[in-house]
Amino acid sequence: MxxxxxxxxxxxxxxxxxxxxxxxxxxxxxxxxxxxxxxxxxxxxxxxxxxxxxxxxxxxxxxxxxxxxxxxxxxxxxxxxxxxxxxxxxxxxxxxxxxxxxxxxxxxxxxxxxxxxxxxxxxxxxxxxxxxxxxxxxxxxxxxxxxxxxxxxxxxxxxxxxxxxxxxxxxxxxxxxxxxxxxxxxxxxxxxxxxxxxxxxxxxxxxxxxxxxxxxxxTYWHYTDARAVARALPARPKFSHKGTFGHALLLAGSRGKMGAAVLAAGACLRGGVGLLTAQIPSLGYDIFQISQPEAMCRPDPQADYLSELPDLQPYQAVGIGPGLGQHAASLAVLQQLLREAVASQTRPEPLPLIIDADALNLLGQHRELLALLPENTVLTPHPREFERLTEPARDDYHRLELLRDFAQTHRCLVVLKGAYTCLATPTGDLHFNSTGNPGMATGGSGDVLTGMLLALRAHAQLPAFEAVRLGVYAHGLAGDLAAAATGQAGLVAGDIVRHIGPALREHEQNVYPEIPFWPVRTNRSHGPK
Known part of the structure; x- marks a missing residue:
């Protein structure tokens, strides 16, 4: 719309x-x-x-x-x-x-x-x-x-x-x-x-x-309703395997913030990724393996923060930021990721990146790194985080101007979170989201969004814009389903994770939508003699 x-x-x-x-x-x-x-x-x-x-x-x-x-x-x-x-x-x-x-x-x-x-x-x-x-x-x-x-x-x-x-x-x-x-x-x-x-x-x-x-x-203003994302999630072919739906890497967590890594990982798994590897500080190894047994875990050499970037070759998308902290070693990891994610002889397209939370704050403190953003990188700031990347806005209309200019200048997709989360594209379009509720104004809901977007960006059949628009819509819908079950006041981020599957199910394509089932013959006298 x-x-x-x-x-x-x-x-x-x-x-x-x-x-x-x-x-x-x-x-x-x-x-x-x-x-x-x-x-x-x-x-x-x-x-x-x-x-x-x-x-x-x-x-x-x-x-x-x-x-x-x-x-x-x-x-x-x-x-x-x-x-x-x-x-x-x-x-x-x-x-x-x-x-x-x-x-x-x-x-x-x-x-x-x-x-x-x-x-x-x-x-x-x-x-x-x-x-x-x-x-x-x-x-x-x-x-x-x-x-x-x-x-x-x-x-x-x-x-x-x-x-x-x-x-x-x-x-x-x-x-x-x-x-x-x-x-x-x-x-x-x-x-x-x-x-x-x-x-x-x-x-x-x-x-x-x-x-x-x-x-x-x-117009460059759009409103994402159910019709805009109808059947946006490609069908899963019968002979699919875990490699079909991408291998994602999550770089997250620090002392006191391991919950953010757990929530993002859970959302990525529920978002349909084939494989997920999380690199986390070693202090969080036990809690992560217990809480997310479906994910693979790479403990970092450092106990309290991330200090190294693994080889990126196995991965189809990388998410960084939830609970990351702002240690100098983690800043070096972010900088190395930006440099290595660009297109190369072994990778014809830039590696899809989702940057959130503390990774955004590190970018805000070191704006020279913005020039390294690969094309179609996804940034997911809330308004204060966005101001750190740009400048304070005079009003909400001015903020939209800053948002549109930022996305065009840096050739990225920016998800400005709010009641009507606004997705800005490299072409200068702004897409406001129609799902979500005030119950989602709770710690960890942004980490859930990062995990969902990571899963969908790892999906080879989904172009960048379609993946992000679907992710934002389904994240809000999962929050709406969760609020219907718990009420808004009692909603926590984990409730959103648990409703991601039903939210995405509403937008799955049928594998064979055009072929009806054959009618069953019950009267043998009409069959061949």
């Missing part, structure tokens, strides 16, 4: 009207119907109580008026408050003409802001994606009044005052919604932490927008 700019969203609406030969206001009526269907499916007339619809003078206000009509017809107690303007959109005028007199309508003024009792459900249809400047004057006063009243706010398409694809000036007036019901495609603003208090929980409703326009739209 793609994400469009505000300008492209308006172009999409017009393309839909033109291609489908829609009469005036038809798209508005589709949006109103979709919103009303969503609303009525969650709150009945008695549960909702009084509903106040706040309508601006543009198309978003027209949506609000059309919604008010549909809710009135559904026996909801609806009243409407209108922002005055010198000019109203054609959709607004159409919807206003069709609103019956039985629906109370009041005009908003500075001296007469609408009464909003605390239990009121407020539908915010003041301003949509066409907003180009911060709210001021009466609209800003209305937003402040709404915040003081404390009603249950649901935004129509986008919270009023929020820009769809750019940051607002500090202290701008923006509606704070509990839910946002948007149409067709998500907005970039919905995916960024700084807007969470405005957007609340967001929902997308289909209104039949032009698939032709969407397919041809130029």
């Amino acid at each position: 793609i994400i469009l700019s505000a300008a492209q969203t308006r172009e999409l609406d017009q393309a839909t009207i033109d291609e489908q030969h829609l009469p005036p206001a038809a798209l508005m009526e589709r949006a109103a119907t979709a919103f009303a269907h969503w609303f009525c499916g969650r709150l009945g007339p008695e549960e909702a109580g009084e509903i106040l619809v706040l309508c601006g003078p543009g198309n978003n206000g027209g949506d609000g008026l059309a919604i008010a009509l549909l809710l009135h017809q559904g026996n909801y107690a609806v009243r409407v408050a209108l922002l005055p303007a010198g000019k109203y959109s054609a959709d607004w005028l159409h919807a206003r003409r069709h609103l019956p007199a039985a629906v109370p309508v009041a005009e908003i003024t500075e001296g007469q802001l609408p009464e909003i009792p605390p239990a009121t459900v407020v539908l915010d249809a003041l301003f949509g994606t066409g907003l180009s400047r911060p709210l001021a004057g009466l609209p800003a006063a209305l937003v402040a009044h709404l915040a003081r009243a404390g009603g249950r706010v649901i935004a129509v398409d986008i919270p009023s005052g929020l820009f769809a694809d750019a940051p607002q000036p500090a202290d701008s007036a923006v509606v704070r919604a509990r839910h946002t019901v948007s149409f067709g495609l998500p907005k970039l603003a919905f995916l960024l932490p700084q807007n969470a208090d405005f957007v609340g929980e967001w929902h997308i409703e289909d209104i039949g927008l032009s698939t032709r326009f969407i397919a041809g739209a130029a």
Whole structure:
């Protein structure tokens, strides 16, 4: 699924009207119907109580008026408050003409802001994606009044005052919604932490927008849903063996951090790798062999940290960083790995690398090593780790600019972890992930992601981008399955590991999907004589 700019969203609406030969206001009526269907499916007339619809003078206000009509017809107690303007959109005028007199309508003024009792459900249809400047004057006063009243706010398409694809000036007036019901495609603003208090929980409703326009739209923002990774995991042929699915090397662990190595190894094994070897400090040998008997273990000469890099020839992918620590000898291991992973006469392509945690912090302290990153290396920072690689971001939008520039400059794949983990590619595309939950905000969940990505990068049939996108999605899905079993508060990283298999199973290809089973003959009289 793609994400469009505000300008492209308006172009999409017009393309839909033109291609489908829609009469005036038809798209508005589709949006109103979709919103009303969503609303009525969650709150009945008695549960909702009084509903106040706040309508601006543009198309978003027209949506609000059309919604008010549909809710009135559904026996909801609806009243409407209108922002005055010198000019109203054609959709607004159409919807206003069709609103019956039985629906109370009041005009908003500075001296007469609408009464909003605390239990009121407020539908915010003041301003949509066409907003180009911060709210001021009466609209800003209305937003402040709404915040003081404390009603249950649901935004129509986008919270009023929020820009769809750019940051607002500090202290701008923006509606704070509990839910946002948007149409067709998500907005970039919905995916960024700084807007969470405005957007609340967001929902997308289909209104039949032009698939032709969407397919041809130029954008580098994408949203990874189940359809994007459907059947992304290649089928396992009948005569597969452990060598078929790659031999991975994990460089991890230090004194006090052996759990990170154990979790990453468990995730790699559950991620489907054929063979896994872990090089760990020798102090962790017993606990690693006991906890991960399916993996092979190479104890390092040093007891507390990693000090040497094994021969890389047997391996199809290498992961480094979970629990690594930042000892000078471990830095030397990282530097040697970067130098030896490049393409050579014996290796036509660079060795796939996944770099996480302390390995990222070592890169941040020694940025000259970034020039050694082999093409399509995978980095998995959280925001603070990413800042150490680049610079502090002014806001979430600036961070995306830094992310995109970093991935292009260093020809790597960067997985910026968060509520909507963002995968940046060497081509400059940004892919936001749709799975995961706040229960995954727990120590070790990042180590699990590293292990999963290591397994999938060792898989010869998966190109780099497809492997990483699938890994990020399946990691979040495993967290969702784990949360369903344990609850979010009780979720630990080991629960994510245990649900990797079921998460990946949803995206496995069938070996013979196109060949049905032969029917079994039960009546021998129809067989050969």
